[in-house]
Amino acid sequence: MAAKYISREKLPEWLKALAAERRVLVPVEEGGSVVFRAYDPAKTPVFGSDATAPPKGSIFPASQELFSFACGKEGEDVKPTLTLEAHTEAQPTVVFGSKPCGARGFLIFDRVYMGKKYPDPYYIAAREATVFVTMACDTVENTCFCHWVGSGPADAAGSDLLLTPVAGGYLVEAVSDKGAPFLDSPVLTDGSAKTAEAEAVKTKTREALGEAPDIANAPAALLERFDDMEFWRDQSDKCISCGACTYLCPTCYCFSITDEGSGLAGKRLRSWDACMHFQFTLEASGHNPRPTKAHRLKNRVGHKFSYYPTLHDGLIACCGCGRCVKSCPVSVDIREIVQNAVAKAKA
Amino acid sequence: MTDPFNPYLPEVATILETVQETHNIMTFRVRFDDEAKMAAFKFGPGQVGQLSAPGIGESTFVINSPPTRMDYLQFSVMRTGEVTSKLHNLVAGDKVGVRAPLGKPFPVEDMKGKDIVFVGGGIGMAPLRTLFLYMLDNRADFGKIRLLYGARSPLDMAFSAELPEWTSRKDIETTLTIDREADGWEHKVGLIPNVLLEMAPSAENCVAITCGPPIMIKFTLEALKKLNFPDEQILTTLEKRMKCGIGICGRCNIGTSYVCVDGPVYTYAQLKALPNEL
Numbered sequence: 270m271a272a273k274y275i276s277r278e279k280l281p282e283w284l285k286a287l288a289a290e291r292r293v294l295v296p297v298e299e300g301g302s303v304v305f306r307a308y309d310p311a312k313t314p315v316f317g318s319d320a321t322a323p324p325k326g327s328i329f330p331a332s333q334e335l336f337s338f339a340c341g342k343e344g345e346d347v348k349p350t351l352t353l354e355a356h357t358e359a360q361p362t363v364v365f366g367s368k369p370c371g372a373r374g375f376l377i378f379d380r381v382y383m384g385k386k387y388p389d390p391y392y393i394a395a396r397e398a399t400v401f402v403t404m405a406c407d408t409v410e411n412t413c414f415c416h417w418v419g420s421g422p423a424d425a426a427g428s429d430l431l432l433t434p435v436a437g438g439y440l441v442e443a444v445s446d447k448g449a450p451f452l453d454s455p456v457l458t459d460g461s462a463k464t465a466e467a468e469a470v471k472t473k474t475r476e477a478l479g480e481a482p483d484i485a486n487a488p489a490a491l492l493e494r495f496d497d498m499e500f501w502r503d504q505s506d507k508c509i510s511c512g513a514c515t516y517l518c519p520t521c522y523c524f525s526i527t528d529e530g531s532g533l534a535g536k537r538l539r540s541w542d543a544c545m546h547f548q549f550t551l552e553a554s555g556h557n558p559r560p561t562k563a564h565r566l567k568n569r570v571g572h573k574f575s576y577y578p579t580l581h582d583g584l585i586a587c588c589g590c591g592r593c594v595k596s597c598p599v600s601v602d603i604r605e606i607v608q609n610a611v612a613k614a615k616a
Numbered sequence: 617m618t619d620p621f622n623p624y625l626p627e628v629a630t631i632l633e634t635v636q637e638t639h640n641i642m643t644f645r646v647r648f649d650d651e652a653k654m655a656a657f658k659f660g661p662g663q664v665g666q667l668s669a670p671g672i673g674e675s676t677f678v679i680n681s682p683p684t685r686m687d688y689l690q691f692s693v694m695r696t697g698e699v700t701s702k703l704h705n706l707v708a709g710d711k712v713g714v715r716a717p718l719g720k721p722f723p724v725e726d727m728k729g730k731d732i733v734f735v736g737g738g739i740g741m742a743p744l745r746t747l748f749l750y751m752l753d754n755r756a757d758f759g760k761i762r763l764l765y766g767a768r769s770p771l772d773m774a775f776s777a778e779l780p781e782w783t784s785r786k787d788i789e790t791t792l793t794i795d796r797e798a799d800g801w802e803h804k805v806g807l808i809p810n811v812l813l814e815m816a817p818s819a820e821n822c823v824a825i826t827c828g829p830p831i832m833i834k835f836t837l838e839a840l841k842k843l844n845f846p847d848e849q850i851l852t853t854l855e856k857r858m859k860c861g862i863g864i865c866g867r868c869n870i871g872t873s874y875v876c877v878d879g880p881v882y883t884y885a886q887l888k889a890l891p892n893e894l
Contacts, residue, residue, distance in 0.1 A: 335624045338670040340711070351628045351670060351711035386877070387623045387862035492871070495891045523866035526624075526859045528673045535671050537624070542865070550867050552857045553675070553696040556830065558870075558893050568869075568893075576872045 272467075273452050274460035276438035283456040284308050284365065291361035294327050296320040305364065316366045316404055323371040323519035323590065324364045328395040329378065332540040335391070335526070339534045359395035365402045366432075369424040370415050370590035372401040374519025376427045377588070380581045381522060400447055403428035404439070407470050409477045412591030414604055417481045420589055423471035433467035440467035487585075487607050488575040490614035495571070500613065501563035504570075504606045507599040508562045512543035514593035514601070520573070520586050523549075544569050570606050623862050626668055626713025627653060632688050633708055637774035640695045641739060642704050645681075645688040646712060659683055660721025661747040662853060662881045666861050667691050668713035669702040676858045676876075678743040679716060684753035689714065692742045692774060718861040719880050722747050722825070722851060731759040733817045735836050737808050737828025738767050741774055743853045743880075744827055755787055762817055766793040766808040766832075770801050791815060809835035812843075819845040826852050830894070837884060847885035854880045854894070870894070 275283060287293045287308075294305040295314040302321035308314070336355035342348065364372070375396065382392035406413075406422035415421055425431045429448030432439040440463045443449040494500050515521040525542040529535050542549060545565050551557045559565045577586035587603070594602050627648045635643040644667070648654040661682055668674030675697075681690035695704050706712065724747070732751060736744040744763075751758050763782060767773040773792070782790045783803075793804035793811045804811055808828070817824070824845050826836045833852060840850050856868035856875040863877035871891040873879065887894075 336622075338713075340670065349709060349711050351713070353625060353628065353670075353713070355622050355625050357622065381864055384863070387864070388621075389864060390622050391624075492891065495871075495893075522864070524859070525865070526673070528671050531671055537670070537673075539624075539865075542859075542867075544866065550857050552855065553700070554855075558856070564893075571871070571891075572866075572869070576869065579872050 272460035272464050273441040273457035274435075274438060274463050275432075275441055275457050279438070279456050281310060283454060284314075285310060286454065286456065287363050287365070287451075291363060293363045293365055294324060295365050296367070305367070308365070314366055317408075319368045319406075319410070319590065320371065321592075321596070322517055323374060323592065324367045324401075325371075325374060325519055325521075327362055327364045328375060328392065328399055329522065329541075332538055333391060335537045335539055337534070337536040338530075341533065357390040357394045359391075359398040362395075362399045363402055364399060366404050367401060368406055368590070369403055369420060369422065369426075369428065369431075370588040371519050372403045372427040373415075373420055373424055373588045374427070374590075375401075377520040377577070377584065377586045378522050380584065400430070400451065401428045402430040402432060402448075402451070405431055405433040405467075405471060406474050407434045409474060410591065410595070412595040413478060413589065414481070414591055415589035416475070416478045417484060417604070418585040418587050418589045422474040422478065433470055435463045435466045435470060440464060482608060482611075484574070484607055484611055486614060487611055488578050490610045491571050491575040491607075493614050494610050495567070497613075498563060500609070501567045502561075504609065505561075505563040505566040505601070508545070508566055508601050509599055510545050510547070510562050510565070511598060512545045513596050513598065514603075515543035515545055515569070516541060517592040517596050519588050519590055519592075544572070566601075566606075570603060570610075573603075574607050623715070624860070626666070626674070626715045629689075629712050629714045631706055631708050631710050631712060634706070635777070637692060637776070638772050641692055641774050642695070643680075643690060643692045643774070644703065644706070644712070645690050646714060647688050648714065649711075654686075657686070657689075657716075659717035661724060661750045662720070662722040662743060663717035664719045664861070664876075664880060665689070665691065665714050665716025666718065666858075667693070667699075667703065668715075669699060669706065670711075670713060672702040673699045674713065674715070675699040676718070676855075676861060678746060678853070678880075680742040680745045682746050682750035682753060684750055689716070692739065694739050715861060719876055720878065722881050724750065727823050728757045729759065729821075731817070731820075731822035732761045733812075733822060733824040734761075734763045734765070735808060735812055735824060735826040735828075735840075736763070736765045737826075737832040737836075738772060739774065740826075740828030740832070741765050742827075744825060745775060747825065752785075752788070759821065761788045762815065763788060763790045764793070764808060764812055764815060765790070766795070766804075766811065766828075768795050770794060770798050807835070808832055809839040812836060812839045816843060819843055819849065822849065824850050826850070840884075847888060848883050850884035851881060852884065852887070854882060856880075 293308040382389040425444040573586040629646040666674040677691040868875040
């Protein structure tokens, strides 16, 4: 389908039209951070730089009801009853203005949450109801490393529409069947005159990232270091186990399940959880297979760059967005850890 | 729209009976309220379920009744935390939630025609009980069956109501042991691995299945190796903290293996191939 164009001035009109029919999430500034919130014409979206937090919650909310329960007593014979009610329906949503890494994160989720044996009905409903209008990057930050993990600043994998910044506005391309109908908007005009400029932006931004190091043997290299706790203590020395890296990660999908409410009614929730926390694997007996932060960081890096790719055709469970690097209060850098493991294996 | 299959939604079940096994272990016999689902329910020995007390949460337990006895599903619960304490307060007639079957069962087909040695310690007898009773109900399919079951003291032995039958049956060999002498105890006294070495079962065409506290398993494995059991002929079931039980929530993995879906039953050979993170 032919590419379209929208000027910066017309963008609010498009957003308003989209928001009239569904939830539209855009990056906005809130308390010093850029986060995805429902579109409000009174607030100007922040499209230039990457959001502080990815649009992970659009499909995988930080806390979500799995079902509600109600206990009761039946009639005069006071027989207990228990009724459970689950709602998996999802709200039609457009995530507008995420960078490619934010949308790509869900490719890593898909393999797990849309598995053959136990497909997750909550995730699938939300995934199907959500359209990603992604904005290719025209600048890079020193924490970006999407090109290490098979992605790039104009990567459209996981997106439905790709917008590329050009002079005065954006080139708009459909990259999925789900995205194609959105090009019919009367706000969009013919973009054929802008395609060459958009390609030049994509190429220039990719070049700005430079060469990616060879981490092809990271899965084996990390496993090779598994029992080398001195290595992992060195890597995790600074870590304060705050979990910011996991909460801000577009590919971290672990959750906990807890019950809320007391007495006769309440709900069961799932909420984001973090493998960097001591309690994550603490067993009822008191035994903890990952008792130190070194063990936990080993699992986090191992999961992303070794276990997951081994299980999923080499796909690395990291989109290279660099949020874990940028937001870590003590500057733990996952890139260094992977490279250190790879270097040790080669040595 | 019909709700698609929801792996997080438990079946509502009623507690038919509770049995106080020891001071801190209680057995629950439950049936799904939906009789059609109960009639259609299939599982293999060794598979687990999530038992929930709504309002408190859910925890993983092996279904320790065998699939050959479907009057109820049995779970034995040691009181260790919030969920298990709540469960211990429930009585017959109360409702619980059950998500099952989860995980992989023992490879019973591969065990047919072989001799079997069960080595259970404490609450570790629960996962063995399901397979043990399954084999007794299909006795002709298996060779010599030996059970070595030990606990700290006679009061710590679960399934005590069944022990007289197990020890008196002629078609199996049951050895019970406790760690230290106790008044009125007529069986063995001694640590499980030592008693196992005394029993000296032949590894020839024999499968050993062990479950118990980690320290017991460690020394039982050493004893089995001394008795020349190959790693492939030693089976165990693992316990891990689990939440979802369906391989998603991400806390029970050992490298690439998720205990809730790839386990909890593993051969010793499989465990050795995994990263060392038990």
